[in-house]
Amino acid sequence: MLEKKREEINEIDQQLIQLLEKRLAVVSEIGQIKQQQNLSVLDRQREQAVLDQVNRWTQNEDYRLPIQKIMQKIMDESKLLQI
Numbered sequence: 416m417l418e419k420k421r422e423e424i425n426e427i428d429q430q431l432i433q434l435l436e437k438r439l440a441v442v443s444e445i446g447q448i449k450q451q452q453n454l455s456v457l458d459r460q461r462e463q464a465v466l467d468q469v470n471r472w473t474q475n476e477d478y479r480l481p482i483q484k485i486m487q488k489i490m491d492e493s494k495l496l497q498i
């Protein structure tokens with residue numbers, strides 16, 4: 416039972432990593448555009464828009480806060496990648 420559930424987690428993690436790699440690749444491209452156009456890495460307005468959107472897409476109330484925190488962490492790591 417536990418093993419089955421962990422296999423389920425493994426499959427989900429694999430999908431998450433594929434999507435994170437895709438997202439980070441786009442983040443890198445944005446980083447290059449920002450560098451060319453001399454724009455700052457941090458865009459607070461855009462981050463708020465991302466979080467608002469994520470909030471609307473989250474269906475389970477119990478997951479709202481953890482998902483917001485995870486997305487903020489993803490954006491924090493994205494900014495580090497753009498430096």
Ligand SMILES: O=C(O)C(=O)C[C@]1(C(=O)O)C=C[C@@H](O)C=C1
Binds near residue numbers: 442445461465
């Ligand atoms: O949209 C951008 O400008 C990005 O660089 C992407 C991103 C993100 O991870 O969503 C990262 C840093 C910015 O502060 C805002 C958003």
